[in-house]
Amino acid sequence: MCGIVGFFGPDDVVHDIVFGLTALQHRGQDAAGIATFDTNFHLRKGQGLINDVFRPKHVKKLPGNIGIGHVRYTTQGSNETALAQPFTSSYPFGLAMVHNGNVINFRELAKRLHDKYHVLPKTSNDLELIMYTFASELRTKDLDHLSVIDIFDAVETTQELAKGAYATVTVIAGHGLLAFNDPNGIRPLVMGRRDTPEGPVYAFASESTCFDYLGYEFIKDIGPGQAVFIDQNFKVHYKNAYAKPKSFCAFEYIYFAREDSSIHGRLVARERVRLGKLLARKVLAAGIAPDMVIDVPSSGYFAASGLAEAIGVPYRRALVKNNHIGRSFIVSSQVGREDIVKKKLNPIRAFVEGKKVAVVDDSIVRGTTSRRIVSILREAGAAEVYFISSAPPIIAPCIYGIDMAMSTELIAANYTEEEICNYIGADKVIYQDLSDLQDLFSEDRGHGGGCFACFSGKYPTGDVTPYLRHIQEERQSQRRDKTLSVSPKAPAPTEH
């Protein structure tokens, strides 16, 4: 799902970039990169977390009052350093770009760039296709007299040609900072501003939480098809008025985004509490009577507290998370995910022994976390374990920036709820109803609609079968996890 930031102000911006990326670390753990510009581009990118890649000695070598940054969760190509973002192009002007999302007409765009503009991207990262498509359109303009209209025209063409999800920020050397979203606005992108004695600093970021830390005022979400350009005089130009999102990724509210972020007017934490409360009907109808509701740290907390409140049962944090362990789901190998899940959570025996426990997580994707949780709760003496997902069953691949592109790795795409219950070893599995989730983000509720593709199999960008075939071939050639390493018919594990 990647995290992106961009800053443009009167002074060096690298410290705000590092700080902003640190607030977005949960969006990508594979790699990190920063590009700043003064009279030249200064670029550093590497594998690992922000603190791994950027030490003080590196920050000093990133001068410039305009710059962008990226934390990567790989969805296209391998996660080696060469494919980390940002990417730069020397022509026209000098460009540096980052994006969050996934281009799904990869081959078509690459062919057009080659045939029409004789451009050969350096890697298989789809960001290059967006950047070179934009660059190729820009270079057809009168570069001696580049106007904002020219820039927005190049954006418009890029948005027509590139299919999929892409929230982007671009430095156009000597001209300014540009942000634009794909026509569906599937990924989050927000704009902020901080006033200083020397003048305003403008910022773009995947999530508003970046601004909280840095003292920026939230200005707006960048909606579907929208673009914003900050010129050299710090004048702000908008392409397309803001429109409510019709296909914003619902999984951002459920799991991906940070709880303290607000997206399209909705505080993520509050939406998660609502999702927890919505589950009460099914929990009560299931005839289970939990003694307590616990969460799976860290993304399950708000839904668990919402459910506990709705059914009048105590909430307890009975699973303790090792705070030095990051996210498991966004690790690119099953072995890596299982290793993290093993190290990450420990039950408090004194709370769960002899108790009937409703454990709430935001989602069950591959089943890695849930199977482990049930096993360690049983080991800690829980009498009954009911596993509750605040997301509906994930039955179809995500191809818009969350790396679950193969239905063979999605447990609910391959097995019934009963088989899943058996595999994870729970006494009951309860999922959110898709209709309840869709209602929460419907136009009637003032949101505008969302992308529910991974829950419904209906994709907002039209026919995606060619892309699904492409990504299947790519994964098979990379021999990355393509099938579940489980058979839910197998009994739950006793060892752990």
Ligand SMILES: O=P(O)(O)OC[C@H]1O[C@H](OP(=O)(O)OP(=O)(O)O)[C@H](O)[C@@H]1O
């Ligand atoms: O069924 P699975 O394939 O295990 O995927 C689902 C789990 O992965 C995520 O947790 P993660 O560890 O990524 O992050 P968190 O600490 O934010 O919960 C999510 O919150 C679920 O717990």
Ligand SMILES: NC(=O)CC[C@H](N)C(=O)O
């Ligand atoms: N998760 C993402 O947004 C990934 C962005 C881009 N597809 C990459 O692989 O770098």
Ligand SMILES: [Mg+2]
């Ligand atoms: Mg989790």
